[in-house]
Amino acid sequence: MRSKSKPAAARLLIVIGRGLAAGFAPDLVWHFQQGGFETRIALAPEAEGWAAPEALRALSGAPVLFHEPHPAWVERTDVFAATVAIGLSPATISDLTRGVARASALDLMLRRGGPLFLLHEPFPDEGGPVARECAALGHTLVELPRHPGTWRKTFERLLSDVVSLLSRRSSLAAFPVAVSRTVPAPLATLAGDAPAWLAELKRQLRRLGFPVSDAAPEHAPRLHIETYEGPFPLPEKKGRSSALSVTLDPTAAETPSIESPGVLHVRFLHPDAPETAVRALADTGMLVVRRQPLGHLIVSDGSGDRLLPDVTAQPAFLRFAELLADRLSQPAG
Known part of the structure; x- marks a missing residue:
């Protein structure tokens, strides 16, 4: 049955x-054609x-790319609406991630x-790192059941x-995003590079x-994401047994006004940020995010x-991206 919620003839x-x-690929192609997609193989x-x-x-009704x-x-030169890959070898998947x-x-x-x-x-046991890299790159992994009949x-x-x-994707095109990093001027020389996870x-x-x-949005952003995470290492000095660091007080940064309807403000904090400060920011209507050492995220708002x-x-x-999309798609008020 042809889907009614998708633009006609999107190319896959x-x-x-x-x-x-x-061997099951023709069945996969048939499903997408029934869904209204134009397929290339x-x-x-x-x-x-x-x-x-x-x-x-x-x-598919078109020549196949092979030899x-x-x-x-x-x-x-146009980009496909999406790509679906099936049966790729671990070596090919590894090439994709690199x-x-x-x-x-x-x-x-x-x-x-x-x-x-x-x-x-x-995946075999040794395929775990490749799978994690695929997911980190934004690819969607779908594991086929062990029984082909399903x-x-x-x-x-x-x-x-x-x-x-x-x-x-079509609906979110109307939500420009601004991503920034706040570092107090006195600590600018200690800040180093932006956190690596920001790219992910x-x-x-x-x-x-x-x-x-990475440049300023052409239109007023509907989503502001700011990192204010710390800690920043202080230079070692003679007589000091170990390096010290500064973790920023998140309430010391200028808090944006949460008044514009339909605009969502997000601030990433260091996981050691004081709970009282987290709650104070969350109560302003901001989403507060603390990334844990193992990559988990704790997202706080006025409800908890x-x-x-x-x-x-x-x-x-x-x-988290899906959470933001859901928040922005909700009617204001």
């Missing part, structure tokens, strides 16, 4: 790998001997793939998830469809605290 890239999953190097290009061409010469559609394009299909995914949904059979239901859920993501937060926001730019655990399949920053 489907990348097929090896194994039993490759590319084969990863490991698909040799597993996938039938001519049969897939007949199913040269490349189909004309490959030369387009941005290495050893084949035409991977190059296309990296250049024009859009949000990536990665259908995979259970894969059809997985494909149906995936279709729903892709439609939901595209619908959300931006990736997850962009994946959902928030317009995040909420824990967002950091797990491979759904990183804490993805959960």
Whole structure:
């Protein structure tokens, strides 16, 4: 049945790998075509001997990208609405996480793939780091059940998830985001680089469809995210047994006025920030976030605290981006 909540003829890239999953790929393609998507198919190097290009061409209605010469559609520059990959080998997935394009299909995914949904059979134990890196990059990991007879239901859920993501991305395009870092002038020389996790937060926001730019937004931002985390190390001195550090008092920073309807203010604090200060900021209408050493997030507002655990399949920053999207989509007042 054709979905009514998705723009007609959104173009989807489907990348097929090896194994039993490759044998089920035509069923996957069929599901997305029934959902109203225009599909283009590319084969990863490991698909040799597993996938039938001519049969897939007949199913999708367009030539399949595998060996040269490349189909004309490959030369387009527009980004696909999304990419769904199935049956990729751990080596190919590792290449993706490192941005290495050893084949035409991977190059296309990296250049024009859009949000990536990665259908995979259970990873071996040594595949854990690759899975975590995929999730940190904003890719959606979907583990196929051990019994292939249930894969059809997985494909149906995936279709729903892709439609939901595209619908959300469309609505969030109207919510410019401003991300800043506050460091008091006396501590500017001690601050060092911005926290490394800030890049992951931006990736997850962009994946959902928030317009995040390192430059100032062209339009008034609807979402302000500020880091004010500390601590800042003080230089070691003679006679001091160990280095000391300063953790900022979060109430000392200028608190933005929470008056504009539809504007959401977020402030990241150090996990050791005093609870009284956290509550004081949360009571102003601001979302206060403390990132824990293992990556979990504690989000505080006027109603209390909420824990967002950091797990491979759904990183804490993805959960947080979804929370922000839900907050902004609520009617003002």
